[in-house]
Amino acid sequence: MKNLYIADIKSANSKGKSVGHYFSVAENYTRLFKEYADVFVAGGPVYKDRFANYYALPYDSISSKGKYRNKIATFINACFVLKKIKNSVIVFQCSAVSTVCLALALIKPKSEVYLIQYDTYMLASRMKKLIFNLARKRIKGIICPGSEIGEALQVRQCVVPDYIYCENNKCNEQFEKKYDFGVFGILAYGKGIYEAAEALAKTNFQVKIAGKVANLAEDQEMIVKLKRLCAEHNNIDLEIGYLSDKAYDTYIRETKFIVLNYSDSYALRSSGVILDAIYRKTPVIVRKRKYAEFVKTHNIGFVYDDISDFDFSASLERNQYQIFIDSIDKYLQEQEMHRKRLVNFVLSTELEE
Numbered sequence: 001m002k003n004l005y006i007a008d009i010k011s012a013n014s015k016g017k018s019v020g021h022y023f024s025v026a027e028n029y030t031r032l033f034k035e036y037a038d039v040f041v042a043g044g045p046v047y048k049d050r051f052a053n054y055y056a057l058p059y060d061s062i063s064s065k066g067k068y069r070n071k072i073a074t075f076i077n078a079c080f081v082l083k084k085i086k087n088s089v090i091v092f093q094c095s096a097v098s099t100v101c102l103a104l105a106l107i108k109p110k111s112e113v114y115l116i117q118y119d120t121y122m123l124a125s126r127m128k129k130l131i132f133n134l135a136r137k138r139i140k141g142i143i144c145p146g147s148e149i150g151e152a153l154q155v156r157q158c159v160v161p162d163y164i165y166c167e168n169n170k171c172n173e174q175f176e177k178k179y180d181f182g183v184f185g186i187l188a189y190g191k192g193i194y195e196a197a198e199a200l201a202k203t204n205f206q207v208k209i210a211g212k213v214a215n216l217a218e219d220q221e222m223i224v225k226l227k228r229l230c231a232e233h234n235n236i237d238l239e240i241g242y243l244s245d246k247a248y249d250t251y252i253r254e255t256k257f258i259v260l261n262y263s264d265s266y267a268l269r270s271s272g273v274i275l276d277a278i279y280r281k282t283p284v285i286v287r288k289r290k291y292a293e294f295v296k297t298h299n300i301g302f303v304y305d306d307i308s309d310f311d312f313s314a315s316l317e318r319n320q321y322q323i324f325i326d327s328i329d330k331y332l333q334e335q336e337m338h339r340k341r342l343v344n345f346v347l348s349t350e351l352e353e
Helices: 022-033 067-084 097-106 126-138 147-153 193-200 217-231 245-253 272-278 290-297 318-333 335-347
Strands: 002-007 012-014 037-043 054-056 089-092 112-116 141-144 157-159 179-184 207-211 236-240 255-260 284-287 301-304
Touching (some): 002 022, 002 335, 067 089, 067 097, 179 193, 193 207, 193 217, 245 272
Parallel strands (some): 037 054, 179 207, 179 255
């Protein structure tokens, strides 16, 4: 069997916690490939206690440290991976992508290299584009949620969801639906969270908003307004702070619908939260964006243009809700095809899709 390394060279560490969905992706790839490869999770010290199949990288990117220190640490990690890992397959997570490409431009890898990409950010400037073009010939493939990404990058691609459902995702525990609507994950201005809360504050439905606030000034300004709004409306329970995996999982399962009101800045990005919800059999209510097209295609939730015009009352109609649940069951049965496609792409196998 081949060795496969899923690598997070940035390894973001905020007060000892990993921020974002990098752990989830590492766990998902471990499950997806375990029958076909020996899988290792390459990350900084923040990964050490989480994964039995841990492969140590020298550094974390620590939120309390300076920006330049973290950039250097991330670059050292990238070089470490390319130099030390031999005769294997390396899948780089979508973090510090330009740094990965810079390292690839300078160091000839000793393994096959694949990149997970959720957008075309690496082409956002002339410098980033130059770095990517220098690295392109050393990238064997791109794993992405939409064909427009691979086409823009002009690299061989495999189009699959951010996460692929496995039998391991099943949960037999029964959860009472405590909340009608929920917003969970990193609380950022670009996710339209305040506008969603504003629309839900006009209803009598039970709403849960929970997560860690992002670091930009606009995010901090948004959270001040959000706190004020939630304090004035007792139907919204606001919880600010890091969510453990268990809390995140439980909140999604205890909620009837997950609301994602992402703004234009997220128009071409993929959303892991959508899949987190669907894999927990929770329908979604999403703003009309490229990443959300599959919600309408598979009939697993509502897609709207403007949240201020959305009829939340109608969304809770029992028959429609059950239709979404049945559609989610059907969607999850189709995930095996994505798994086989990804395995074939990365390991050059020939599993029948």
